[in-house]
Amino acid sequence: MKIVIVGAGAMGSLFGGLLANSGNHVSLIDIWKEHIECINKKGLLIKGIDEDKYIRINAFTNVKEIKEKPDLIIVFVKSYHTENAAREVLPLLKEDTSVLTLQNGLGNIDILSKYLGSKGIIAGTTSYGSTILAPGSILLGGSGTTCIGELNGSITKRIKDIAEMFNKAGIITEITQNVLGLIWTKLIINVGINALGVLLRVKNGELIQGEFPQKIQKALVEEAVLLAKKKNIKLIHKDMVKQVAAVCEQTKDNVNSMLQDVLKKRKTEIDFINGAIVNDGKYLNVSTPVNQVITDLIKSIEEKYEKQISF
Amino acid sequence: MKIVIVGAGAMGSLFGGLLANSGNHVSLIDIWKEHIECINKKGLLIKGIDEDKYIRINAFTNVKEIKEKPDLIIVFVKSYHTENAAREVLPLLKEDTSVLTLQNGLGNIDILSKYLGSKGIIAGTTSYGSTILAPGSILLGGSGTTCIGELNGSITKRIKDIAEMFNKAGIITEITQNVLGLIWTKLIINVGINALGVLLRVKNGELIQGEFPQKIQKALVEEAVLLAKKKNIKLIHKDMVKQVAAVCEQTKDNVNSMLQDVLKKRKTEIDFINGAIVNDGKYLNVSTPVNQVITDLIKSIEEKYEKQISF
Numbered sequence: 001m002k003i004v005i006v007g008a009g010a011m012g013s014l015f016g017g018l019l020a021n022s023g024n025h026v027s028l029i030d031i032w033k034e035h036i037e038c039i040n041k042k043g044l045l046i047k048g049i050d051e052d053k054y055i056r057i058n059a060f061t062n063v064k065e066i067k068e069k070p071d072l073i074i075v076f077v078k079s080y081h082t083e084n085a086a087r088e089v090l091p092l093l094k095e096d097t098s099v100l101t102l103q104n105g106l107g108n109i110d111i112l113s114k115y116l117g118s119k120g121i122i123a124g125t126t127s128y129g130s131t132i133l134a135p136g137s138i139l140l141g142g143s144g145t146t147c148i149g150e151l152n153g154s155i156t157k158r159i160k161d162i163a164e165m166f167n168k169a170g171i172i173t174e175i176t177q178n179v180l181g182l183i184w185t186k187l188i189i190n191v192g193i194n195a196l197g198v199l200l201r202v203k204n205g206e207l208i209q210g211e212f213p214q215k216i217q218k219a220l221v222e223e224a225v226l227l228a229k230k231k232n233i234k235l236i237h238k239d240m241v242k243q244v245a246a247v248c249e250q251t252k253d254n255v256n257s258m259l260q261d262v263l264k265k266r267k268t269e270i271d272f273i274n275g276a277i278v279n280d281g282k283y284l285n286v287s288t289p290v291n292q293v294i295t296d297l298i299k300s301i302e303e304k305y306e307k308q309i310s311f
Numbered sequence: 312m313k314i315v316i317v318g319a320g321a322m323g324s325l326f327g328g329l330l331a332n333s334g335n336h337v338s339l340i341d342i343w344k345e346h347i348e349c350i351n352k353k354g355l356l357i358k359g360i361d362e363d364k365y366i367r368i369n370a371f372t373n374v375k376e377i378k379e380k381p382d383l384i385i386v387f388v389k390s391y392h393t394e395n396a397a398r399e400v401l402p403l404l405k406e407d408t409s410v411l412t413l414q415n416g417l418g419n420i421d422i423l424s425k426y427l428g429s430k431g432i433i434a435g436t437t438s439y440g441s442t443i444l445a446p447g448s449i450l451l452g453g454s455g456t457t458c459i460g461e462l463n464g465s466i467t468k469r470i471k472d473i474a475e476m477f478n479k480a481g482i483i484t485e486i487t488q489n490v491l492g493l494i495w496t497k498l499i500i501n502v503g504i505n506a507l508g509v510l511l512r513v514k515n516g517e518l519i520q521g522e523f524p525q526k527i528q529k530a531l532v533e534e535a536v537l538l539a540k541k542k543n544i545k546l547i548h549k550d551m552v553k554q555v556a557a558v559c560e561q562t563k564d565n566v567n568s569m570l571q572d573v574l575k576k577r578k579t580e581i582d583f584i585n586g587a588i589v590n591d592g593k594y595l596n597v598s599t600p601v602n603q604v605i606t607d608l609i610k611s612i613e614e615k616y617e618k619q620i621s622f
Contacts, residue, residue: 199608199611200608200612200615200619201615202615202618202619206615209614210611210615211610212607212610212611212614213611213614213615215607216607216608216611219604255620259620289600289601289604293527293530293600293601293604293605294604296523296527297510297523297608300510300521300523300524301510301511303520303521303524304511304513308511308512309566309574
């Protein structure tokens with residue numbers, strides 16, 4: 001299959017590498033010039049699989065350099081770049097191109113649908129982990145599962161083809177008939193963990209130790225669950241507060257991705273996590289005061305990176 | 312006048328030093344042994360007045376060492392020690408002892424009244440600044456004004472005597488007939504500045520730069536103002552949101568006291584500032600969601616001092 005992967009961060013590079021390695025024609029796009037140059041020069045090095053291996057992939061910094069229109073576009077940019085990414089890839093679309101988002105957070109499907117039409121869009125979640133070690137080199141951080149599905153839940157030929165291709169590439173993939181439920185479930189886990197981890201500057205496990213972090217986490221999650229109910233989303237777990245706590249326990253030594261962003265003074269995905277809950281809440285008349293304060297705090301912190309008193 | 316000062320931190324030491332210097336019989340009490348020993352050995356050094364000066368004061372680590380019952384007790388402990396302080400000084404009370412609190416935050420008057428009877432209690436605010444330089448040595452940080460008053464607003468002989476004595480000692484002091492309004496006004500300024508400064512790790516001036524910090528500050532202050540109205544407190548300024556912003560501007564290079572506490576991983580006065588708004592709100596059925604989240608965050612941070620990822 002001809003595949004274009006937009007966003008060659010840790011996850012985009014991992015998927016691109018594995019799919020190229022199993023014989024697909026993969027093009028990676030990213031604005032990170034150094035990374036793209038290294039991949040073109042030496043191939044992509046994936047560490048953490050059986051043996052260190054350089055995989056040849058075509059990598060580009062500009063969509064215009066891609067000459068053949070792909071069958072599948074996988075979007076792996078940070079959510080705040082989705083809109084730009086959608087505009088960029090528009091000229092690559094054929095009649096039957098599928099566009100798969102495996103991004104974190106809420107709102108990516110809507111943005112992609114707006115620019116590319118909803119017919120082509122498929123979505124999913126992945127629990128694979130990956131880290132950039134250096135330009136051109138990534139580390140597979142434990143395996144996981146990837147779930148993909150049509151937005152309307154039907155099991156189509158294309159979704160089966162993509163799942164089969166992923167599995168052949170070693171990406172363990174299942175087809176789901178409830179992709180929105182999956183995305184919301186993952187969203188709510190992020191709603192309960194990420195921003196709170198930033199504000200307390202602690203690893204995931206600390207969020208379920210002590211009265212007050214748990215109280216805030218519960219409030220964040222309950223607001224999001226109410227909203228999901230109002231939207232008729234079928235969440236995967238009955239008790240999401242318990243589930244978020246379970247994830248904190250399972251990942252207790254992890255520094256969550258938003259905290260990693262803040263420690264490096266980078267823009268966060270707050271608008272697509274707690275901020276998305278607030279926005280949807282306004283639209284649907286669901287009160288989300290705790291997500292509101294937490295969102296405003298993270299946005300304040302982003303504004304103040306250069307003014308912080310070190311400690 | 313015979314005066315006992317409970318809490319020989321920066322402010323307690325300053326008031327004690329100035330009052331002793333003008334001829335009063337002052338006893339300082341604090342559990343900070345090193346500071347007390349230095350004062351007893353060499354006197355208290357106050358820097359930042361005309362000339363460096365060692366002032367002789369009796370200083371104690373235990374109330375039981377004080378043999379003569381005072382005419383006035385001034386409480387200068389951190390608010391979370393007020394209850395203990397009240398229990399400790401109970402044996403020192405005479406029929407006509409006045410107990411003055413110049414502490415920050417809400418709730419100190421109630422605690423002192425509970426243990427010592429409300430008859431003796433007088434209250435006030437002070438805008439003097441002082442810093443501990445080393446055990447036995449403090450720095451006067453710019454002068455200010457002190458306002459004191461009877462809880463019922465009447466102007467009594469004792470309040471006039473104390474104001475006169477303070478002024479003689481060089482502590483510029485006014486008598487107020489609205490001491491609760493003053494205390495609440497100061498409280499609300501702290502409500503809008505302190506915890507928010509902690510969460511963003513910035514100096515006061517940064518809180519009024521940018522959309523999101525201002526939005527949170529406004530929400531914090533408005534909840535407290537509503538509560539004050541419900542309690543028939545007469546605040547000193549009509550527009551408290553504007554006043555808090557003005558204080559941020561005037562003190563733009565200050566690291567607020569709660570942020571100083573957090574940077575040193577000390578207990579904060581959150582329960583007597585934003586936490587007091589939440590508690591009063593519950594009691595009076597006033598909704599305070601923003602102060603609630605902010606209070607829970609600070610209490611979480613206190614719980615997690617040893618678990619914080621440094622950055």
